[in-house]
Amino acid sequence: MPATEEKPEILQLGPYPPWDEEPLNQAFKMHRYFEAEDKTALLQSVGAHIRAIATRGELGANSALIDACPNLEIISVYGVGYDAVDLNTCRERGIRVTNTPDVLxxxxxxxxxxxxxxxxxxxxxxxxxxxxxxxxxxxxxxxxxxxxxxxxxxxxxxxxxxxxxxxxxxxxxxxxxxxxxxxxxxxxxxxxxxxxxxxxxxxxxxxxxxxxxxxxxxxxxxxxxxxxxxxxxxxxxxxxxxxxxxxxxxxxxxxxxxxxxxxxxxxxxxxxxxxxxxxxxxQPHHASGTVETRQAMGKLLRNNLTAHFAGADLLTPVL
CATH class of the missing domain: 3.40.50.720 (NAD(P)-binding Rossmann-like Domain)
Structure with a gap:
C-alpha cells in the first residue's frame, strides 16, 4: 500500500505465535481484543474503525462482536473450522470469511x-x-x-x-x-x-x-x-x-x-x-500443533487479509 495510506485496523481475538504477530503488526494496525481488561470499552473505542477480524477456529466471531464493528469487511480464521463464526450475520452484511484448510x-x-x-x-x-x-x-x-x-x-x-x-x-x-x-x-x-x-x-x-x-x-x-x-x-x-x-x-x-x-x-x-x-x-486441542503447520496457517491467514485489502481474489474463501 502507498506510504501515505493508513494501515487497515484489525481486531485480533486471540494470540498467535511470534512469527505471525510480527508480520501482522508490520502490515496492519492490530487491536488485541484478548488482552483488553474492558473489552466493551475497547469495542466502543475502535469498533467503527475495524475492517477485519483475525480469529481462531475455536474463538470464531459471534453476532454481537460483528455488530460492534459496523465497517467490518472480512473475518480471517486461523484454523479449518469456522462454525464459531456467525455466518448468517456475515451473509446479511456481505462480510467475507476465510479459513486455513489443507495446510493442517x-x-x-x-x-x-x-x-x-x-x-x-x-x-x-x-x-x-x-x-x-x-x-x-x-x-x-x-x-x-x-x-x-x-x-x-x-x-x-x-x-x-x-x-x-x-x-x-x-x-x-x-x-x-x-x-x-x-x-x-x-x-x-x-x-x-x-x-x-x-x-x-x-x-x-x-x-x-x-x-x-x-x-x-x-x-x-x-x-x-x-x-x-x-x-x-x-x-x-x-x-x-x-x-x-x-x-x-x-x-x-x-x-x-x-x-x-x-x-x-x-x-x-x-x-x-x-x-x-x-x-x-x-489432548489440549493441538491436532494442528506442529511448528511447520502453524507457520503455514499463519501465512495463509495473513495472505488472505493482504489479498482482500489489495482487491485481489481470496485464497481460501468460506464466504
Whole structure:
C-alpha cells in the first residue's frame, strides 16, 4: 500500500505465535481484543474503525462482536473450522470469511491415528508403570488391545477423514465411512450412510466431519451404544459433533470402551467428569500443533487479509 495510506485496523481475538504477530503488526494496525481488561470499552473505542477480524477456529466471531464493528469487511480464521463464526450475520452484511484448510490436514490425521494407538496400547499408563516403579514391583503391564486388522469407521470423509483412511490402510484395517454420499475417491472402503450402522460395524470410530447445525450431536447415545463396550471413539473434528453428556454417561457406565479426544465443549474448561475417567485420552486441542503447520496457517491467514485489502481474489474463501 502507498506510504501515505493508513494501515487497515484489525481486531485480533486471540494470540498467535511470534512469527505471525510480527508480520501482522508490520502490515496492519492490530487491536488485541484478548488482552483488553474492558473489552466493551475497547469495542466502543475502535469498533467503527475495524475492517477485519483475525480469529481462531475455536474463538470464531459471534453476532454481537460483528455488530460492534459496523465497517467490518472480512473475518480471517486461523484454523479449518469456522462454525464459531456467525455466518448468517456475515451473509446479511456481505462480510467475507476465510479459513486455513489443507495446510493442517495431514498433521490432524497424524494425531488422530496416534491417539488411537496410544489409547489402544495404553501408552500413557505404561510410561507411568515404568516411572513409578510398578514394573519392578508388580511385573508386566496389563494387556491391552491390538489395532492392526480391526475395523475402522470414519464419520466424514473429507480432507482429514481421507488422510486418516490412508494411514489406517497401513494397519490392514477394514475401512468404512459415512458421509452425505458415496465418494469416488474412497477406493477399497465401504460406504455406510447411517452413522449408527457405521458405529455398529466399527472397532474404532473416527469423527472427522465439519461442524454445522446439521451435525450437532450427530454422535449421540444411539451411535455411542452401537460402537459398544469394546469400541473406541476418536474425535479430531469439533466438540459440537458429539453429545458430551451421552459420551460421559457411556464411558462411566462401561457402555463405551474408551475415547480419545482432542476437542471439548467450553475448552479449555472441559467437563470435570472427564478428569476422573480411566478410559479416556485427553489432548489440549493441538491436532494442528506442529511448528511447520502453524507457520503455514499463519501465512495463509495473513495472505488472505493482504489479498482482500489489495482487491485481489481470496485464497481460501468460506464466504
Amino acid at each position: 490436514t495431514k498433521d490432524v490425521a497424524d494425531l488422530g491415528v496416534a491417539m488411537m494407538l496410544c489409547q489402544s496400547r495404553g501408552m500413557i499408563g505404561a510410561e507411568t508403570w515404568v516411572k513409578d516403579g510398578s514394573w519392578a514391583q508388580k511385573g508386566l503391564y496389563p494387556l491391552k488391545r491390538q489395532v492392526w486388522g480391526k475395523r475402522a469407521g470414519i464419520l466424514g470423509l473429507g480432507r482429514i477423514g481421507f488422510e486418516v483412511a490412508k494411514r489406517l490402510k497401513g494397519f490392514d484395517m477394514q475401512l468404512s465411512y459415512s458421509d452425505t454420499s458415496a465418494k469416488p475417491y474412497a477406493e477399497g472402503m465401504t460406504y455406510i450412510a447411517d452413522p449408527v450402522e457405521l458405529a455398529r460395524t466399527s472397532d474404532f470410530l473416527f469423527v472427522t466431519l465439519a461442524a454445522s447445525i446439521e451435525t450437532r450431536h450427530i454422535v449421540g447415545r444411539e451411535v455411542i451404544d452401537a460402537l459398544g463396550a469394546k469400541g473406541m471413539l476418536i474425535n479430531i473434528s469439533r466438540a459440537s459433533n458429539i453429545d458430551e453428556d451421552a459420551l460421559l454417561d457411556a464411558l462411566e457406565a462401561g457402555r463405551l470402551g474408551s475415547a480419545a479426544l482432542d476437542v471439548f465443549e467450553g475448552e479449555p474448561n472441559l467437563n470435570p467428569r472427564f478428569l476422573d475417567l480411566p478410559n479416556v485420552l485427553l
